[in-house]
Amino acid sequence: MDSKIIKKEKLLSLLERFIADYHVLAPVREDGVLFYRPVDIPGDIELNPGRSVLPPKGRLFPQTEALYGYRVEGEKLTLNEYVEEERQVVLFGVHPCDLRSFAVLDAVFLEEPRDAYFAARRNNTVLVGVSCSSVLPECFCTTYGISPVEGNGADIHLTDVGAGAYLVEILTPRGKDLLQKFESFFEDNVAGAAEAKRAKEASLVKKISLQVKVDGLHEKMASIFENPYWEKLSRRCLGCGVCTYVCPTCHCFDIMDDGTKEEGERFRCWDSCLFREYTLHTSGHNPRHALAQRLRNRFFHKLSYNNQRYNTEGCVGCGRCVALCPVNIDIREVIGTVRGLV
Amino acid sequence: MGVSNPLLPRVATVVDIIRETGDVNTFRVVFDDLEEMAAWNHRPGQVAMLSVFGVGEATFCLSSSPTCRDWLEFSVRRAGKVTTALHELEPGAKVGVRGPYGNSFPYEAMRGKHLLVIGGGIGLAPLRPLVNFMLAPENRKDYGKIEIIYGGRSYNDLCYKEELFRTWPEAPDVTVWTTIDVAEEAWQGHVGFVPAYVEEVKPTPEDKFVVICGPPIMIKFTVKALENLGFAADHIYTTLEMRMKCGIGKCGRCNVGARFVCRDGPVFSLTELNQLPQEY
Numbered sequence: 001m002d003s004k005i006i007k008k009e010k011l012l013s014l015l016e017r018f019i020a021d022y023h024v025l026a027p028v029r030e031d032g033v034l035f036y037r038p039v040d041i042p043g044d045i046e047l048n049p050g051r052s053v054l055p056p057k058g059r060l061f062p063q064t065e066a067l068y069g070y071r072v073e074g075e076k077l078t079l080n081e082y083v084e085e086e087r088q089v090v091l092f093g094v095h096p097c098d099l100r101s102f103a104v105l106d107a108v109f110l111e112e113p114r115d116a117y118f119a120a121r122r123n124n125t126v127l128v129g130v131s132c133s134s135v136l137p138e139c140f141c142t143t144y145g146i147s148p149v150e151g152n153g154a155d156i157h158l159t160d161v162g163a164g165a166y167l168v169e170i171l172t173p174r175g176k177d178l179l180q181k182f183e184s185f186f187e188d189n190v191a192g193a194a195e196a197k198r199a200k201e202a203s204l205v206k207k208i209s210l211q212v213k214v215d216g217l218h219e220k221m222a223s224i225f226e227n228p229y230w231e232k233l234s235r236r237c238l239g240c241g242v243c244t245y246v247c248p249t250c251h252c253f254d255i256m257d258d259g260t261k262e263e264g265e266r267f268r269c270w271d272s273c274l275f276r277e278y279t280l281h282t283s284g285h286n287p288r289h290a291l292a293q294r295l296r297n298r299f300f301h302k303l304s305y306n307n308q309r310y311n312t313e314g315c316v317g318c319g320r321c322v323a324l325c326p327v328n329i330d331i332r333e334v335i336g337t338v339r340g341l342v
Numbered sequence: 343m344g345v346s347n348p349l350l351p352r353v354a355t356v357v358d359i360i361r362e363t364g365d366v367n368t369f370r371v372v373f374d375d376l377e378e379m380a381a382w383n384h385r386p387g388q389v390a391m392l393s394v395f396g397v398g399e400a401t402f403c404l405s406s407s408p409t410c411r412d413w414l415e416f417s418v419r420r421a422g423k424v425t426t427a428l429h430e431l432e433p434g435a436k437v438g439v440r441g442p443y444g445n446s447f448p449y450e451a452m453r454g455k456h457l458l459v460i461g462g463g464i465g466l467a468p469l470r471p472l473v474n475f476m477l478a479p480e481n482r483k484d485y486g487k488i489e490i491i492y493g494g495r496s497y498n499d500l501c502y503k504e505e506l507f508r509t510w511p512e513a514p515d516v517t518v519w520t521t522i523d524v525a526e527e528a529w530q531g532h533v534g535f536v537p538a539y540v541e542e543v544k545p546t547p548e549d550k551f552v553v554i555c556g557p558p559i560m561i562k563f564t565v566k567a568l569e570n571l572g573f574a575a576d577h578i579y580t581t582l583e584m585r586m587k588c589g590i591g592k593c594g595r596c597n598v599g600a601r602f603v604c605r606d607g608p609v610f611s612l613t614e615l616n617q618l619p620q621e622y
């Protein structure tokens with residue numbers, strides 16, 4: 001694997017070039033809250049972002065997305081697919097847990113038959129990863145074998161190695177092309193950068209407050225499907241769906257029409273298995289009528305179904321659902337309890 | 343994107359609407375692009391998404407046989423938004439169709455065997471393509487006897503009356519038993535619920551597959567009756583209904599345990615169902 005060094009001021013001018021040549025999405029703060037947004041000014045970008053409220057998955061799978069338009073003229077009905085973006089997108093500043101989440105989403109959306117919208121966006125996105133600089137109390141990426149300083153899944157990956165320098169790892173052919181195109185911004189790697197990265201890793205991993213283990217868990221979970229634990233847990237759940245909206249691996253969506261019978265568009269938007277309407281039939285029958293069933297479905301999806309279906313973990317340990325659940329339902333605690341029950 | 347966007351429907355025209363019952367119409371649909379029509383292939387038991395633009399999409403089984411190459415048929419019960427909009431259409435109306443989705447009845451494994459078909463109400467819709475596929479001249483020799491036990495609330499609630507009372511009974515090696523829930527003056531046939539009728543007819547399990555579709559309660563009691571008659575769980579098939587949006591394993595909505603009904607179903611054997619969580 002190739003690696004380089006980039007100095008902080010060079011990184012800012014590189015971002016300026018990116019903004020000129022590409023459409024850049026990067027972490028910015030709005031009223032103190034971190035979001036991935038289109039940016040025009042490099043200075044707006046958080047270089048050591050930390051955890052965003054909504055994950056960067058919105059770039060590949062937007063919260064609402066028009067699928068196609070329809071129009072009726074006399075006898076004729078035409079469907080208009082939306083055209084692809086002209087400019088490539090650089091998604092800058094993605095942390096290791098979120099990088100892994102893209103692989104989880106790939107397994108769903110790129111499985112045949114491929115989701116054409118996701119595939120087009122995926123194909124048109126250059127991913128620039130950034131190592132974490134701090135660990136938040138809810139982070140537990142290491143549970144899933146993710147290191148806060150590794151850029152697996154990114155095209156190029158940056159690690160702040162101190163003294164105003166970033167280690168740049170070139171991880172894919174696309175990353176290599178990018179590097180070649182902007183060669184003058186980079187310097188040769190220096191002795192000590194790799195060691196600095198390792199030291200950073202060690203100090204970050206030590207700060208992960210709650211270490212939970214999931215190995216072998218998914219096969220055993222079927223045995224506790226009927227356990228009263230789920231009902232007990234659900235008594236404090238509000239069914240608000242926040243945990244699913246902020247999750248980088250949740251992929252459920254609804255499809256709806258907006259328009260008249262003559263003209264309009266069909267779009268999709270994020271949906272949540274925590275909502276009663278999600279499985280409600282027209283007849284009134286609801287296969288998961290109780291909140292306990294829906295909450296159980298969410299945890300089974302993350303901790304078992306995803307493994308069974310795609311052979312990948314369905315959670316990446318980003319901690320968003322832990323941080324944002326209004327009643328402190330904590331997936332790490334659930335894992336701990338479940339381990340005791342199976 | 344154009345080449346393969348599985349979420350994009352193909353434009354089709356409703357060429358005929360057949361009134362089956364008070365709330366079920368069969369829509370005969372032809373793709374506007376004749377190449378699409380020629381390229382379409384479905385297997386008995388598969389479903390498709392039907393769109394009324396401006397209202398939405400909903401899932402329906404293909405009720406026409408795969409051997410019919412001229413059109414597709416969907417039998418739709420008026421229930422909510424999309425189904426009501428469909429019922430308001432007139433011949434000539436434009437709709438969207440995408441699919442086919444899902445697995446199918448195991449018509450390959452059924453070769454050389456007899457078939458018992460048990461349906462209730464609109465539950466005959468997914469079974470009809472299987473029967474008509476087997477009765478097609480090119481396939482008939484591959485399959486044994488076909489027995490059909492079918493019931494509805496009243497005579498008016500029975501679907502596909504032409505086939506039920508004429509085409510199928512007149513076909514060689516096909517027996518049809520029909521029943522209605524409550525007696526009616528003009529009705530000469532059997533009166534009673536389907537599961538009880540199955541117990542009366544006493545079909546034998548030898549070399550036979552069973553396919554059942556209908557209201558969940560009917561399925562439940564029919565399965566009990568069949569088990570008492572000695573039918574094995576891996577020879578009994580039914581279809582599951584979950585809400586569906588994408589039909590292609592992306593939107594997550596149709597999961598029962600780790601299975602997606604749109605990809606791994608809608609057809610399941612009783613053996614498979616017994617391994618799934620009871621969340622359907």
Ligand SMILES: Cc1cc2nc3c(=O)[nH]c(=O)nc-3n(C[C@H](O)[C@H](O)[C@H](O)COP(=O)(O)OP(=O)(O)OC[C@H]3O[C@@H](n4cnc5c(N)ncnc54)[C@H](O)[C@@H]3O)c2cc1C
Pocket residue numbers: 280281282283389398399400401402403404417418419420421422423424425426464467468582583584585586608
């Ligand atoms: C595998 C499968 C096969 C089916 N085959 C048939 C058939 O052959 N004939 C028939 O009449 N009906 C069939 N249905 C049921 C049919 O899809 C629903 O009646 C229909 O979706 C109701 O839509 P609506 O807009 O009229 O009702 P509304 O209640 O207004 O629907 C609102 C939304 O709920 C969804 N929805 C509601 N109930 C269901 C349901 N049971 N399944 C899936 N989505 C639902 C719809 O997609 C719609 O977007 C089938 C369902 C499935 C899953």
Ligand code: SF4
Pocket residue numbers: 243246247248249250302314315316317318319320321322331
């Ligand atoms: S389940 Fe929670 S911790 Fe796991 S990936 Fe989703 S939001 Fe992050």
Ligand code: SF4
Pocket residue numbers: 236237238239240241242243244274324325326327328329
């Ligand atoms: S965020 Fe918490 S309260 Fe809201 S649905 Fe999820 S678990 Fe329940």
Ligand code: FES
Pocket residue numbers: 585586587588589590591592593594595596597602603604605
């Ligand atoms: S209908 Fe979308 S996953 Fe099955």
